[in-house]
Amino acid sequence: MIKVENITKRFGDRVVLDDITATFERGKTNLIIGESGSGKTVLTKICIGLFEPDSGTVTFDDRPFSNTKEKFKKDIRKEMGVLFQGGALFDSMSVEENVMFPLNMFTDMSYEEKLERVNFCLNRVNLKGINDLATSELSGGMMKRVAIARAISNSPKYLFCDEPNSGLDPVTSELIDELISEITEEYNITTIINTHDINSVLKMGQTINFIHKGKLWWRGDNKSVMDTNNKELNDFLFSTELTKRLKTV
């Protein structure tokens, strides 16, 4: 379980996050949603340690993470898998080397054991026989799946996904969402997904945290989101003609 308590973050005079408190539960897909510029990416970056909060704390299973020494953070970071928006695959490495990277850095496994694990992870994301491909040879959807394979290769306890289906076609988006949900349940991972995709919200939102103007505006799940009267949330989620119809049905 990941807890963020009373998180405040300013950039200059602008308050980006204002006293946010939330809990992200193990074995569930926890969504952070909000408009562009609402502060959801900053909250995710604070959770993974790329930003420090001005005040407040982040704890991973009661272990403090924010504003602690790098050596304490390092132990927790080894238990994290992160799927960046663009994949962030290392372009000087092949697919196999990318997925094997966390194993090379943090385990003493033999090459054969690591290769077995790499192939298992690639199979898990429905990619076979692409070990030797360069990252430049992959499509957007394949890149995301390789990035997921890399994120889960070292059996993480916590998985962070920053807009996992941005820039993907609806079919591939659906596939990525399903994959993340399955992996979360299968390995009992605490998964935090940063998204503004309505399909992901309805499909994966076991807990939904709506950030608006830097505040935690609404909290619920994919069932209660359909019935809420929260104006700002409805304006955000059901803004298009199609989603308005969905709401009225």
Place this chain on the structure above:
Amino acid sequence: MLKKLGDYVILMFQVFRRPDKSLIFRKRLLHEFYNLGFTSIGIVLILSVFVGAVATILVAYNTDNPLLPEKLIGFSARQMIVLEFSPTIISLILAGKLGSQIASELGTMRVTQQIDALKVMGVNPANYLIFPKIISCLLFIPVLIVFSIVIGILGGWLACVFTGVITPTNYVVGLRAWFEPYSLTFAMIKTVVFAYLITSISSFIGYEVKGGSVEVGKASTNAVVVSSIAIIFFDLILTQMLLT
């Protein structure tokens, strides 16, 4: 300016740490030997042979006095090549090649979140990416400069053979006249300092990139400009300190 200097020092503290895995470090080091050092051999050799030849012809042209012994041309060409041309001019050329290469590589990794990915995995990105670059250049650039000295002197000899400014024999006699081994020590000290400046400054500029492709391009140019100015500045300081 002071803030940048402080950020540079902080980055160097992160760079000079014990690598997480020595086997990975050795692999990265070998990769950088090839990537930064081996691929520079061609340009260094081509430049050295021509500049060595030009230096010899220029000295011959400017010492066209029957009272001056011909061996003075070989001696002067050697001193020019060993003391200044090879360590400084070749380092400036390498600042152009390696500086832009390092800054654009790290800058692209920064804007595509590859450096963030390393950090959130628990890897020290500065140590993982920059340390092998610095060590490989500290070890390989002196080798390149030794090549450059040898090939530059050979270029001077070829100029004597093909233009006849002096006889090759007198050129060789000049090369061997009044030789002080300290000249080579001086050249190597300068080379090591310049190698560190090129790699550390270019790495810092690339590592700190914010934005997109335009900023990566600017960082690449800045890396060359700042490294070159640093080389010239430290050339003056080291020459003053070590030769007077």
